[in-house]
Amino acid sequence: MQTIHNQNAAVASCHNEVISVKHVSFAYEQKTVMENVSIGVKERDFIGLIGANGAGKSTLLRMIVGLLKPTAGEIRLFGQPVESFKDWDRIGYVPQKNSLNPQFPATVKEVVLSGLYGNKKLFRRISKADQTKANDALEAMGIADLSDKRIGRLSGGQQQRVFLARALINNPSLLILDEPTVGIDAETQESFFHMIKHMHQHHNMTFLMVSHDMEMIRGYLGHEPAAVSGKLNFYIRHSHDTQDCVESDLAHSLKGLREQMESGREVVSVGDRN
Numbered sequence: 593m594q595t596i597h598n599q600n601a602a603v604a605s606c607h608n609e610v611i612s613v614k615h616v617s618f619a620y621e622q623k624t625v626m627e628n629v630s631i632g633v634k635e636r637d638f639i640g641l642i643g644a645n646g647a648g649k650s651t652l653l654r655m656i657v658g659l660l661k662p663t664a665g666e667i668r669l670f671g672q673p674v675e676s677f678k679d680w681d682r683i684g685y686v687p688q689k690n691s692l693n694p695q696f697p698a699t700v701k702e703v704v705l706s707g708l709y710g711n712k713k714l715f716r717r718i719s720k721a722d723q724t725k726a727n728d729a730l731e732a733m734g735i736a737d738l739s740d741k742r743i744g745r746l747s748g749g750q751q752q753r754v755f756l757a758r759a760l761i762n763n764p765s766l767l768i769l770d771e772p773t774v775g776i777d778a779e780t781q782e783s784f785f786h787m788i789k790h791m792h793q794h795h796n797m798t799f800l801m802v803s804h805d806m807e808m809i810r811g812y813l814g815h816e817p818a819a820v821s822g823k824l825n826f827y828i829r830h831s832h833d834t835q836d837c838v839e840s841d842l843a844h845s846l847k848g849l850r851e852q853m854e855s856g857r858e859v860v861s862v863g864d865r866n
């Protein structure tokens with residue numbers, strides 16, 4: 593006896609969960625920051641995370657990237673518990689705007705390359721392929737001409753492009769941004785968001801971004817949060833591709849179902865089995 597259950601697996605595969613936060617609580621020593629927060633982020637979603645100062649946005653991001661451990665609940669990345677997750681190259685992280693010391697000795701290219709090696713391996717020999725990756729990332733961010741400049745000498749907007757290039761060098765499937773444009777002038781913010789939106793629309797990437805810029809959030813992710821958990825509001829935009837994917841898998845399932853019926857095989861849904 594055959595069921596349509598297997599065909600539905602194709603639909604499920606289009607909705608792989610990239611981040612799963614289930615019933616997570618966190619406290620810094622005695623101070624409870626969040627209780628029982630749950631959110632699921634699916635492939636190619638764009639999630640805007642909004643909340644008042646101190647609501648726990650950065651704390652949640654730090655738990656998601658494994659820097660803090662929840663006091664209760666579970667976090668999974670690409671289906672794996674975060675504690676045993678190893679595939680960190682799949683995740684790019686852009687921290688809050690760094691106020692860098694102008695004397696900071698690294699060049700733009702070195703900062704971008706550190707996205708490949710991590711800080712530990714910064715002084716290893718740099719291969720030609722790695723140089724190419726760094727050049728490509730700089731090019732994509734429109735800052736190839738800044739390659740040899742000291743990062744500390746750049747403007748805030750330019751520095752954030754460098755950190756974005758650093759996060760993108762491994763070609764990640766998930767990009768996490770923690771208030772990437774705080775302290776940057778309005779015009780530069782707009783062009784930064786334009787770039788992020790373009791990446792979401794044209795690349796196969798999932799985004800989780802903390803932002804205080806409600807205009808940008810509402811403009812791109814809608815006026816109402818799609819989910820509220822504790823003091824955190826999650827605005828969500830699914831990509832068009834995800835919709836296409838659902839539709840094509842549904843068409844595929846229906847086609848398979850019709851073929852089975854035409855060939856006279858018995859077809860039952862899972863629910864019919866009992």
Ligand SMILES: Nc1ncnc2c1ncn2[C@@H]1O[C@H](COP(=O)(O)OP(=O)(O)OP(=O)(O)O)[C@@H](O)[C@H]1O
Pocket residue numbers: 620623625643644645646647648649650651652
């Ligand atoms: N290392 C820490 N030790 C103790 N308390 C902390 C620590 N880091 C953050 N907190 C507290 O935890 C709460 C949540 O902080 P968090 O930085 O996650 O908030 P946030 O929503 O990102 O805030 P903001 O919008 O101001 O950046 C705040 O009350 C903060 O003071």
